[in-house]
Amino acid sequence: xxxxxxxxxxxxxxxxxxxxxxxxxxxxxxxxxxxxxxxxxxxxxxxxxxxxxxxxxxxxxxxxxxxxxxxxxxxxxxxxxxxxxxxxxxxxxxxxxxxxxxxxxxxxxxxxxxxxxxxxxxxxxxxxxxxxxxxxxxxxxxxxxxxxxxxxxxxxxxxxxxxxxxxxxxxxxxxxxxxxxxxxxxxxxxxxxxxxxxxxxxxxxxxxxxxxxxxxxxxxxxxxxxxxxxxxxxxxxxxxxxxxxxxxxxxxx
Amino acid sequence: xxxxxxxxxxxxxxxxxxxxxxxxxxxxxxxxxxxxxxxxxxxxxxxxxxxxxxxxxxxxxxxxxxxxxxxxxxxxxxxxxxxxxxxxxxxxxxxxxxxxxxxxxxxxxxxxxxxxxxxxxxxxxxxxxxxxxxxxxxxxxxxxxxxxxxxxxxxxxxxxxxxxxxxxxxxxxxxxxxxxxxxxxxxxxxxxxxxxxxxxxxxxxxxxxxxxxxxxxxxxxxxxxxxxxxxxxxxxxxxxxxxxxxxxxxxxxxxxxxxxxxxxxxxxxxxxxxxxxxxxxxxxxxxxxxxxxxx
Numbered sequence: 001x002x003x004x005x006x007x008x009x010x011x012x013x014x015x016x017x018x019x020x021x022x023x024x025x026x027x028x029x030x031x032x033x034x035x036x037x038x039x040x041x042x043x044x045x046x047x048x049x050x051x052x053x054x055x056x057x058x059x060x061x062x063x064x065x066x067x068x069x070x071x072x073x074x075x076x077x078x079x080x081x082x083x084x085x086x087x088x089x090x091x092x093x094x095x096x097x098x099x100x101x102x103x104x105x106x107x108x109x110x111x112x113x114x115x116x117x118x119x120x121x122x123x124x125x126x127x128x129x130x131x132x133x134x135x136x137x138x139x140x141x142x143x144x145x146x147x148x149x150x151x152x153x154x155x156x157x158x159x160x161x162x163x164x165x166x167x168x169x170x171x172x173x174x175x176x177x178x179x180x181x182x183x184x185x186x187x188x189x190x191x192x193x194x195x196x197x198x199x200x201x202x203x204x205x206x207x208x209x210x211x212x213x214x215x216x217x218x219x220x221x222x223x224x225x226x227x228x229x230x231x232x233x234x235x236x237x238x239x240x241x242x243x244x245x246x247x248x249x250x251x252x253x
Numbered sequence: 254x255x256x257x258x259x260x261x262x263x264x265x266x267x268x269x270x271x272x273x274x275x276x277x278x279x280x281x282x283x284x285x286x287x288x289x290x291x292x293x294x295x296x297x298x299x300x301x302x303x304x305x306x307x308x309x310x311x312x313x314x315x316x317x318x319x320x321x322x323x324x325x326x327x328x329x330x331x332x333x334x335x336x337x338x339x340x341x342x343x344x345x346x347x348x349x350x351x352x353x354x355x356x357x358x359x360x361x362x363x364x365x366x367x368x369x370x371x372x373x374x375x376x377x378x379x380x381x382x383x384x385x386x387x388x389x390x391x392x393x394x395x396x397x398x399x400x401x402x403x404x405x406x407x408x409x410x411x412x413x414x415x416x417x418x419x420x421x422x423x424x425x426x427x428x429x430x431x432x433x434x435x436x437x438x439x440x441x442x443x444x445x446x447x448x449x450x451x452x453x454x455x456x457x458x459x460x461x462x463x464x465x466x467x468x469x470x471x472x473x474x475x476x477x478x479x480x481x482x483x484x485x486x487x488x489x490x491x492x493x494x495x496x497x498x499x500x501x502x503x504x505x506x507x508x509x510x511x512x513x514x515x516x517x518x519x520x521x522x523x524x525x526x527x528x529x530x531x532x533x534x535x536x537x538x539x540x541x542x543x544x545x546x547x548x
Contacts, residue, residue: 082438090436100431104449114435
């Protein structure tokens, strides 16, 4: 099995609060996995652990065979430098609930900041790629706008383009539509569906069960820091066996 | 249903409020101002001395020195301030402690005292240098300029550090996370993403501090640095026209501060890029709030 991202025995605490308890998870190349579950169940925290925005207290996460945050030598793990961690982060793109575009940079500058500033690729080429990405998310005409001039849905699509510009091996979406007005949710989900259809490896934390049903290869249900159930969208969304999952699904639908 | 309209819209005439209080107040203050000007005019001030000395060579040299010292001390202050603020917010406990210690030490003592300490450094260390490499007499190194530059710049850095830190804290943590997520190191995300945005918050108080610094340089007159106050003092020690020459100095301070205030306005406009406060975004209605509302 060619797993791209693996979490094994992952433990995470906020102080004494055990946020993630013994998480085992893996995703194959090209797979789309949706993580659902009630607020505070640790979904977002898990996603942030994959991208090393949170420290972990036990177990490990690996991306494409590399253990996140450490250099492995036999059974010894040596913490990586800030620079090495930054290099590792480049292999996973992250899309945030609140977009977090850089407000002092234009849309195009937001997108090429990573490729040019971090990856040191030629500016001309990156700008061309950025325009192609903007076209892909339907915002070719907004290249020179500032984020403050865009609607939430447009900002989120730029944020997706910014993450894609790094050519990541996988994309993480942390409730990408939760901060949007209802009528803007569709345009963002549309872009994500297109990504899924073109073989992007995606982990999506979401409350959009319709999106899960349509796009996900697998759905993971989390509650109180644990993965309670994993299965196809049909198994989890249509015929949940676990009573906790069943009550959540019926409450959301 | 009965007609509830009171009259046709065109029928009403709005009578402006008479604002008698405001007019009386204005009259009182204008009278006081006239009396004050008259008092100074009739007072024992030889205005010809003011005119004579306003553009004299010695005074102009003092003005130039004041401007140079303001610029140098602020440059050092901002450099140290940014450094101390970034250190204070780092994960490294050693860097944090050094920064806290620096701020504590140089904010804890008066600027004048620090100037005197630097100027008299030779009393503690007659020579300075690296043993075996070179050695200099401290009195030769610690000229009035160097002492004032170090004294004012280093204490300014301690204040600026807190201003910069407040600016950095005002930026959403999500900005750093977004920067990290596209592979930036922590340092790079601070310098390229957080600080440029923090400038919006930092510039107004820094402008304030710069204006403060113009006047703080007058302290350097005590250690023989010939800034504008020192140069007018040197003149009135000779001709005893104390008030006339103090007025000359005051006029120059006000001129410099006025120019700086205007410069500050333009700098603020530059750093509010993307925030809808200037230039191309003028038409965008308060972008940040629209984002907040969408949440």
